[in-house]
Amino acid sequence: MTAFSVLDLVPVREGEGVREALAATTQLAREAEALGCKRFWVAEHHAMEGIAGGATSVVLAHIGNATQHIRIGSGGIMLPNHTPFQIAEQFGTLDALFPGRIDLGLGRAPGAGPELQRALRKDLAAASQYFPQDVVELRALLTGDVELPIAATPGLGAKVELWMLGSSLFGAQLAARLGLPYAFAAHFAPDHLDEALALYRRDFQPSDALAKPHVMVAMNVFAADSAEDARLIASSQQQSFVALRTGTPGRLPPPITDYTQSLPAPARAMLDHLGQAAAVGTPGDVRDAIEGFVARTGADEIILCGATFDPGARLRSLELTLDAFSVPAG
Template structure:
C-alpha cells in the first residue's frame, strides 16, 4: 500500500508575516499527523522572501514540539551549503529530542548565486563536487561505520534515516550505490523521472538501513469540492512558479481566477510540463491522477506538495485527497 507524506516550503504569503508562516506549518503538520501521513518534510531555501525554511533544523524542532508521532525531516538539506559535522550535530540533536522520528533528506544542488556563496562563506559549486564524499562522511559521523578522528555529540549513534534526494540521474545513481531510499523531486523537475527510477532500481545495492529499493516521488496536489475551486487555489503556486522561472521570485500571491488562461504560450507550456506530476481537481479527479502517477512510477510513497494562499485550503485539500485515496474502489 502506498504511503502519503507532506512537503512544506513554509511559504510566506503576500501581506503575511514569518510568524504566520511558521504557525501555518505547525497547523499543516498537525493535520498531516491526524490524517495518518507518514512524514512531514521541510525544504531548505535561502534568501527567498516567500520561503521561510532556511533554518531547517530549527523549523523541524518547532514542528516536533507541536506534534507527537509523525516523522519529521528535511526535503532536503543541501549538503554543499554545510559541513557534514554541522548537520550531524543538528540532526543528532533532533533525534535526541524526538527519538525515532527524524529523516535526513540530502540534496546536492547548491542553488545559489555569488551573493549567497559569500554569505555562507562557501564555494558551493566546488562543494557540490565533494557531495558523495560528504554524504559518506556524514553517515559515518552518525553511525561510526567509518573510523573518523572526531565524534559528533549530539550525532554519533543517532537513529536518523538518511535519504537521497534528486531530480537527475546523479542522485539516483548515488542512492543506489549507497543503499539509501530515494526521493525524486518530480513536482518541479519531472524530466528525468522515469530514467532515474529505472537506474536506481537496477543498480541498487542493499544496505543494513535499506535492504531493498525504496522510492518516494513528489507531486503537486490540489483538491477541492469543484474543479474550478481546485484550479483557483492552485493558481497561487502557479504564479510563484512563473515568477521564479522569469527571475522575479517573491512572496506567495493571492489566487487569480483563470490565471493559466491569461498567460502567454511559453508560460502555459511550462506549467503544462510540470503538470505531468500533478493532480488538480475534485477528489475523484485527484484520485485518478494520483493512481495514474503511482502506476507510472511504482512509488512506495507519494510526497504531497502544493502551497495555497489560504493555509486552510491546503489542509482541506489534504483531507479531501487522503479521504479519496482511502475510499474503497467501486467495481
C-alpha cells in the first residue's frame, strides 16, 4: 500500500508574515499526523520573500515539539550551502530530541545567485562538485562507518534516516550507488522522472540502511468538495510558479477564478507540463489521478505538496485526499 507524506515550504502569504507562516505549517503538521501521514518534510530555501523555511533544522525542532510520532525531516537540506559536520550536529541534535523520527533528505542544487553566495560565504559552484564526497562524509559522521579524524557530538550514533533527493539522473545514480532511499521532485521538475526511477532501481546497491530500492515521488495535490473549488485553491500556487519562472517571486497570492485562462500560451504550457505530477479536483478525481501516477511510477510513497492561500483549504484538501484512500473505489 502506498504511504502518504507531506512537504511544506512554510509559505508566507500576502498580508501576513513569518510568524503566521510558521503557525500554519505547525497546524498542517499536526493534521498530517492525525490523518496518519508517515512524514512531514520542510524544504530549505533562502532569500525568498514567500518562503520561511530557511532555518530548516530550527523549524523541524518546533514541529517536533508540536507533534508526537510523525517522522519529520528535510525535503531537503541543500548540502552545498553547509558543511557535513554542521548538518551532522544539527540533525544529531534533532535525533536526540525526537529519537526515531528524523529524516535527512539531501539535495545538491544550491539554488543561489551571487548575492546569496556572498551571504553564505560559500563558492556554491565549487561546493556542488564535492556533493558526493560530502554525502559520504556526512553519513560517516552519523554512523561511524568510516573512521574520521573528528567526531560530531551530537551526531555520531544518531539514528537519522538519510534520503537522496533529485530531479535529474545525478541524484538517482548517487542514491543507487550509496544504497539510499530516493525522492524525486516531480512536483516542479517532472522531465526526467521515468528515466531517473528506472536508473535508480536498475543500479541500486544494497546498503546497511536499505536492502532494496525505495522511491518517494512528490505531487501537487488540491482536493475540494467541487472541482471548481479545487481549481480555485490551486491557483495561488500556480501564480507563484509563474512568478518564479518569470523572475518576479513574492509572497503567496490570493486565488483567482479561472486563472489559467488569463495566461499567455507559454505560461499555460508550463503549468500543463507540471500538471503531469498533479491531482486537482474532487476526492474521487484526486484518488484516480494519484492511483494513475502510482501505477506509472511504482512509488512506495507519495509526498503531497501544494500551498493554498487559506491555510484551512490545505488542511481540508489533505483530509479529503486521505479520506479518499480509506474508502474502496466503487
